[in-house]
Amino acid sequence: MAAKKLQAPRGTFDVLPEDGQRRRELLRRTGSVLGRYGYRPFETPVFEDTDLFARGVGESTDIVRKEMFTFEDRGGRSLTLRPEGTAGVARAYVEHGMHKLPQPVKVWYAGPFFRHERAQAGRYRQFSQIGVEALGSDDPSVDAECILLLSELLEAAGVHEVQLKLASLGSLDARAAYLDKLRGYLRDNESRLSEDVASRIDANPLRAFDADHEGTKEVMAGAPRLLDSLSGEDADHFAEVRTLLDDAGVSYDVDPTLVRGLDYYTRTVFEFASAKLGAQSGVGGGGRYDGLVGQLGGPETPGVGWAAGVERILLASEGNLGGFPAPVFVAIADGGTRREAFRLVTALREAGVRAEVEQAGRSLKGQLKHADRLSAKAVAIVGDGGLEWKDMKTGEQRQVSNVLEAVRIAVGVDA
Numbered sequence: 001m002a003a004k005k006l007q008a009p010r011g012t013f014d015v016l017p018e019d020g021q022r023r024r025e026l027l028r029r030t031g032s033v034l035g036r037y038g039y040r041p042f043e044t045p046v047f048e049d050t051d052l053f054a055r056g057v058g059e060s061t062d063i064v065r066k067e068m069f070t071f072e073d074r075g076g077r078s079l080t081l082r083p084e085g086t087a088g089v090a091r092a093y094v095e096h097g098m099h100k101l102p103q104p105v106k107v108w109y110a111g112p113f114f115r116h117e118r119a120q121a122g123r124y125r126q127f128s129q130i131g132v133e134a135l136g137s138d139d140p141s142v143d144a145e146c147i148l149l150l151s152e153l154l155e156a157a158g159v160h161e162v163q164l165k166l167a168s169l170g171s172l173d174a175r176a177a178y179l180d181k182l183r184g185y186l187r188d189n190e191s192r193l194s195e196d197v198a199s200r201i202d203a204n205p206l207r208a209f210d211a212d213h214e215g216t217k218e219v220m221a222g223a224p225r226l227l228d229s230l231s232g233e234d235a236d237h238f239a240e241v242r243t244l245l246d247d248a249g250v251s252y253d254v255d256p257t258l259v260r261g262l263d264y265y266t267r268t269v270f271e272f273a274s275a276k277l278g279a280q281s282g283v284g285g286g287g288r289y290d291g292l293v294g295q296l297g298g299p300e301t302p303g304v305g306w307a308a309g310v311e312r313i314l315l316a317s318e319g320n321l322g323g324f325p326a327p328v329f330v331a332i333a334d335g336g337t338r339r340e341a342f343r344l345v346t347a348l349r350e351a352g353v354r355a356e357v358e359q360a361g362r363s364l365k366g367q368l369k370h371a372d373r374l375s376a377k378a379v380a381i382v383g384d385g386g387l388e389w390k391d392m393k394t395g396e397q398r399q400v401s402n403v404l405e406a407v408r409i410a411v412g413v414d415a
C-alpha cells in the first residue's frame, strides 16, 4: 500500500517558487523604502515568554484570549509563538537599554507570525508581516512619517487605490473617563448586545465598535465617540498629524469607530484597506503605544509603529514583482559534453548572467522547448560544430568561437 501523503497544517501554506520570487522582491523594495526613512532592520525571536503578550497585547484581546499558539517547553516554561511584533520589539528595547541610544530608535522587521484564527482566503494561522517601530518620541511627525512610509511601501509594491482610515484613541489617562461613559452606555443597552461584547463591557468596551453582530452595531451607531472626548493635548496632537499628512498629500478618512485589536494603542491609530481583498480587506495598520514600554518594566517611552501582511500585499498587488531576469540556457547537442556545457554555464554565472544548463537528458529538440518554457533570452548550444548562439527573440543563430565570446554576447558587450 502506498504511504499516506502528508499535508501542511490547517491555515498554513507553502510558498511555491513563483511566489517566493515575488516575496523576495517585495522585501527588497521594502528595505529600500524603509532605509530611506532611516529605519534599520531588527529581529526578535519567533517565540517569547507567554507573559510578554499577556501583558503587552492585553488579557482581554481576542489575540490573547483565543488565538495564541502557546506551549510548554521541556523546562515547564510557558512560551508563545509571536502573534504580533510590537511587544517583542518593546521587550528588546527595554532589555538592551535602548533608551540610552539617540531617540527615536527606528527599526523594521519582517517574518512569520502565528494566530489560531479561522483560516480563509487572506487569513492564515502562520502569516508574514513587515513592520516598523519608532520608539522614544511622541512628536506628531513620527506618526505622520510612519503612515507616509506605509503608504509609499504599498505604492512601491503595486498596491494602489487603498483607503486609509485614521483616528485618535487619546492618551491612557484621558481615555479612562471616556471608557467609563461608554461602559455606562453599553450597560444601559446590554440586552441588545452580543454575548461576547456584553461579557467584555468591563475589560474591553472599545471592542464593541468592531462587532459584526447586528444588535451591537445598532447600539454602537448611537454610542458616545472617543474622538469627541479627546483632551486638549490629544486633540492638538491629532490635528498636527493630520496637517502633516495633508501637507504630504496623503488622503485619509477620519473614522471615529476605528479601534484596533490590541490594547496598547494610544492617540493615533490607522488602517489601510484594499477593496481588492474582499472580506479580509486590511492590508496594514498600526498606531501609537505610549504606555507599552513602561508597562513592560522599562522607562516611560512613547512609541508608534505598524504592521502589514505580506500575503495580503501580494494578493492586492497589481505591480510586476516578478523581477527574475530571463536566463541564457546552455544546451548540449550531439558531440557536446557535459564538461563543456558546465564550464560555459559557470563562466556565464560568474559574469553575472542568470544561466541554466541541461540537466535532464533531453534531446536537443526537448532542450529548445525547455528553454522556451524558461523564457530564455538565448540558447548556447555546445556540440559537434563547436559553440552556437541562438537569440530566442530574433531567432538568429550564429557560430561563436569560444566561451569568452559567448560571455561577451551574454553581457551585451558584443551585441
Ligand code: AMP
Pocket (backbone or CB within 6 Å): 084, 115, 117, 122, 123, 124, 125, 126, 127, 128, 129, 261, 282, 283, 284, 285, 286, 307, 308, 309, 310, 311, 312
Ligand atoms: P494586526 O497586527 O492585526 O494589526 O495586523 C496587521 C496586518 O497583518 C493586517 O492588516 C493583515 O494584513 C495582516 N494579518 C493579520 N492577521 C493575519 C492573518 N491571520 N493572516 C494573514 N494576514 C494577517
